[in-house]
Amino acid sequence: MLKPSDKWNWYFDEQKACLMLDLGEEMIFQTNLCRKLLVNCAFSSNEFTVDDASAFQTYSEKIRCLDINEYRQAELTLYCVAANRFHKPVQPKSWFFDAQPSAHEPEEGDMVFLSNQYSEGVFIVLEPGETSSLCIYVGQDAFLLNGSKTLHFGQPIKVMHDRMASANHLFVLAPIAMVG
Structure with a gap:
């Protein structure tokens, strides 16, 4: 199972036009958050913080009960952490x-x-x-x-x-x- 690390880093990839998470060991996670959904701080390099790790743990525990495989659980958990930290305020739909x-x-x-x-x-x-x-x-x-x-x-x-x-x-x- 994927475990959070203080070596992880968030950054915006201009070529792919979305937020990424460098997991180290040549592994990159591409989020589903495009430019228009992001707060301004997402466009600079950001460390994976203690708050991110706490959110990761919270969502990981909740998602564990879903009937999806371990890889999809990790993917969903990282989507949740990214949106929690970097999604800009929007009006309800x-x-x-x-x-x-x-x-x-x-x-x-x-x-x-x-x-x-x-x-x-x-x-x-x-x-x-x-x-x-x-x-x-x-x-x-x-x-x-x-x-x-x-x-x-x-x-x-x-x-x-x-x-x-x-x-x-x-x-x-x-x-x-x-x-x-």
């Missing part, structure tokens, strides 16, 4: 999702369920706010937002809480007692 009967007040790392007439899926909460949160889509299949726009695995979107339903209960591992 809640019109893509159906309203829920009662608003959910998520915490960082919560799994939430979002749906619309085209798709339904699970998202992980990165930055919970008062009325909306930045989330990342954790599904393997594309999430159709409308007839022409889609979200793919690991892509972020900000959504109002009145569109979210808790999905944490779907990922709780219950202890099993073996009796003989």
